[in-house]
Amino acid sequence: MKRNKVPKQTRVFRALTIFSSGMGAAMLALWALDMAGMTLSSYREAATFGAIVLGLASLAGAGTAHAYFAGGDDASQTYEALLSVDSVTGLLSRSGLAESLDGYVSKGGGPSRMNRFFLISLDFDSLRDFNETYGLETGDSLLRVFGDRLQRVVGDTGLAARTSGGEFVIVLAANHDDRELRAATEALLGILSLPVRVGNASHSVFWNAGVAEIHKNNPPMERILRHANLARTTSRATGRGTWSIYHPEMSQVAAYRHWIEAELGGALQRDELMLHYQPKVHAVTGETVGYEALLRWNHHQNGSIPPSEFIPIAEQCGLIQQIGDFVLRRVCEDLEQLPDNISVSANVSPAQFNRDDFVANLGRLINGTEIRPDRLEIEVTETLLIRNHSEVRRLLAQLRELGILLAIDDFGTGYSNLSTLNELRFNTLKIDKSFVDRLTDKDPAASTMVASIVGMARSMGASVVAEGVETQDQATLLRAAGCTIMQGYLFGKPQPLSAIKHHHRDSEAGPAGALPAVPQPEFLAAAS
Numbered sequence: 001m002k003r004n005k006v007p008k009q010t011r012v013f014r015a016l017t018i019f020s021s022g023m024g025a026a027m028l029a030l031w032a033l034d035m036a037g038m039t040l041s042s043y044r045e046a047a048t049f050g051a052i053v054l055g056l057a058s059l060a061g062a063g064t065a066h067a068y069f070a071g072g073d074d075a076s077q078t079y080e081a082l083l084s085v086d087s088v089t090g091l092l093s094r095s096g097l098a099e100s101l102d103g104y105v106s107k108g109g110g111p112s113r114m115n116r117f118f119l120i121s122l123d124f125d126s127l128r129d130f131n132e133t134y135g136l137e138t139g140d141s142l143l144r145v146f147g148d149r150l151q152r153v154v155g156d157t158g159l160a161a162r163t164s165g166g167e168f169v170i171v172l173a174a175n176h177d178d179r180e181l182r183a184a185t186e187a188l189l190g191i192l193s194l195p196v197r198v199g200n201a202s203h204s205v206f207w208n209a210g211v212a213e214i215h216k217n218n219p220p221m222e223r224i225l226r227h228a229n230l231a232r233t234t235s236r237a238t239g240r241g242t243w244s245i246y247h248p249e250m251s252q253v254a255a256y257r258h259w260i261e262a263e264l265g266g267a268l269q270r271d272e273l274m275l276h277y278q279p280k281v282h283a284v285t286g287e288t289v290g291y292e293a294l295l296r297w298n299h300h301q302n303g304s305i306p307p308s309e310f311i312p313i314a315e316q317c318g319l320i321q322q323i324g325d326f327v328l329r330r331v332c333e334d335l336e337q338l339p340d341n342i343s344v345s346a347n348v349s350p351a352q353f354n355r356d357d358f359v360a361n362l363g364r365l366i367n368g369t370e371i372r373p374d375r376l377e378i379e380v381t382e383t384l385l386i387r388n389h390s391e392v393r394r395l396l397a398q399l400r401e402l403g404i405l406l407a408i409d410d411f412g413t414g415y416s417n418l419s420t421l422n423e424l425r426f427n428t429l430k431i432d433k434s435f436v437d438r439l440t441d442k443d444p445a446a447s448t449m450v451a452s453i454v455g456m457a458r459s460m461g462a463s464v465v466a467e468g469v470e471t472q473d474q475a476t477l478l479r480a481a482g483c484t485i486m487q488g489y490l491f492g493k494p495q496p497l498s499a500i501k502h503h504h505r506d507s508e509a510g511p512a513g514a515l516p517a518v519p520q521p522e523f524l525a526a527a528s
């Protein structure tokens with residue numbers, strides 16, 4: 001298939017040049033509209049034209065970006081013969097790019113003789129959805145639309161390729177200034193992210209980009225591509241529509257990630273994961289009313305690895321399902337060994353809810369034990385509630401049917417609204433540590449806020465647990481605000497099952513029946 005040629009692009013980029021040399025935005029807009037009217041048949045919408053004008057204006061507004069695109073009309077003839085072409089988009093293929101890269105760099109990116117070269121890797125997040133929803137045909141035309149857009153922006157002054165699936169690569173030359181690179185990358189993302197028309201509907205597509213500089217000694221393309229892709233994946237973690245420039249530290253982070261990913265599977269087999277239990281204490285009676293189960297990983301060689309590091313990776317690589325099963329199974333087993341007026345809460349990741357059989361499995365698990373279902377509490381974060389509302393509501397209703405309790409974790413850090421909360425009929429609200437940390441005599445607003453959260457929870461028939469309580473002052477202020485159940489280092493660190501079992505045996509044997517091994521704060525003695 002012949003490579004798509006878009007003869008009109010040079011006019012556009014001349015327009016950019018005119019703009020940045022001072023002839024003004026009106027001229028640019030005229031040129032851009034002219035171009036849009038003539039060639040953008042696949043997404044002909046007034047809004048789209050406007051956005052293109054904006055995108056190009058932002059490109060030109062940087063004043064320097066035209067450097068990429070000036071001149072170079074004859075570059076295509078030089079490379080045309082070498083090209084290996086992607087049959088869908090008419091852009092270079094992966095191997096075509098590898099073949100063309102050396103020539104492009106050694107020729108200084110065309111007649112303008114730039115001295116820095118960048119590879120920009122771009123991809124969008126919904127090709128699979130498009131393929132599944134609309135069929136491969138539509139997937140192909142989508143790719144063609146993006147290919148056209150890229151070809152139009154890059155013209156013959158850079159290289160444009162589709163390297164795999166929805167992954168596109170641009171190679172550009174620049175002079176010294178990083179601002180040029182920023183302007184060009186953002187303009188690329190802006191133009192690619194314009195809505196696409198599929199059938200009768202217009203779709204938004206979100207792109208991420210990663211940039212790697214191609215150095216003079218010209219390493220193999222595969223390595224540069226790997227770096228750019230790494231920068232892209234790193235930027236994706238910070239949100240849609242973002243981009244970043246490769247930095248060697250990213251390789252270290254990625255290596256650590258891979259290590260965790262590789263070791264996690266083994267961790268389950270080697271039985272390195274375990275639960276520690278942190279007490280929740282009634283602030284008036286000093287009694288332990290329950291525990292939160294917290295996951296610990298003690299690697300056989302590298303020691304303790306914090307959950308904040310391995311849970312997000314487990315969520316991404318899918319191991320969270322097995323890990324979540326392990327946690328719930330272990331909690332149910334351990335509950336059988338604890339007094340039956342003690343409950344345990346376990347954190348459930350939103351990813352676990354994605355599985356259709358989550359509730360059914362949990363039901364079977366509970367059925368297989370002697371424990372009352374209301375001794376098990378599931379902690380979910382507000383993030384889950386914001387996502388697919390109706391689906392979540394259905395799942396949580398099923399959990400309630402089983403008799404399992406529901407807690408909203410880290411309350412105050414998300415964006416759930418009161419009507420959502422009310423509908424969910426949760427049993428417990430856990431006030432996030434960040435609120436508790438702010439509780440001091442000097443910040444009366446924090447106390448008022450906690451008091452109103454407690455009041456709200458009460459009016460919904462739920463109990464309140466304050467998390468991360470570390471000082472007597474915090475405990476005093478929390479009690480004054482009406483919060484009676486507290487969790488935090490002041491009341492006890494997470495401990496293995498054996499330690500907390502010991503505590504309950506001692507309590508039963510003890511004279512008053514309640515002699516907590518967790519230190520009882522002094523103010524309690526004064527209060528009772």
Ligand SMILES: *[C@@H]1O[C@H](CO)[C@@H](O)[C@H](O)[C@H]1NC(C)=O
Binds near residue numbers: 128131136139165166
């Ligand atoms: C979607 O379909 C396109 C076009 O056939 C194909 O190139 C691409 O690899 C597919 N991607 C996925 C994720 O299925």
Ligand SMILES: *[C@@H]1O[C@H](CO)[C@@H](O)[C@H](O)[C@H]1NC(C)=O
Binds near residue numbers: 199200
């Ligand atoms: C698109 O809209 C036209 C005109 O309104 C209609 O005839 C056609 O069936 C629609 N196509 C699809 C795929 O919905």
Ligand SMILES: *[C@@H]1O[C@H](CO)[C@@H](O)[C@H](O)[C@H]1NC(C)=O
Binds near residue numbers: 341507
């Ligand atoms: C649980 O039961 C034990 C033994 O009957 C009793 O000592 C303890 O106070 C009870 N704890 C709670 C929180 O009710």
Ligand SMILES: *[C@@H]1O[C@H](CO)[C@@H](O)[C@H](O)[C@H]1NC(C)=O
Binds near residue numbers: 256259301302
């Ligand atoms: C884990 O321990 C091994 C052996 O002590 C060491 O070589 C490796 O660098 C450690 N890995 C990490 C990620 O800390």
Ligand SMILES: *[C@@H]1O[C@H](CO)[C@@H](O)[C@H](O)[C@H]1NC(C)=O
Binds near residue numbers: 363
């Ligand atoms: C639990 O067991 C009871 C009695 O055997 C049964 O009726 C019920 O359907 C089971 N529930 C689940 C969720 O498996």
Ligand SMILES: *[C@@H]1O[C@H](CO)[C@@H](O)[C@H](O)[C@H]1NC(C)=O
Binds near residue numbers: 417
């Ligand atoms: C509350 O949040 C839910 C879920 O995000 C949303 O569907 C609903 O419209 C919101 N209600 C109000 C009154 O904002």
Ligand SMILES: *[C@@H]1O[C@H](CO)[C@@H](O)[C@H](O)[C@H]1NC(C)=O
Binds near residue numbers: 388389390391
């Ligand atoms: C939310 O869940 C419902 C019910 O399963 C489903 O029909 C809907 O497509 C989902 N919406 C999103 C945005 O995932």
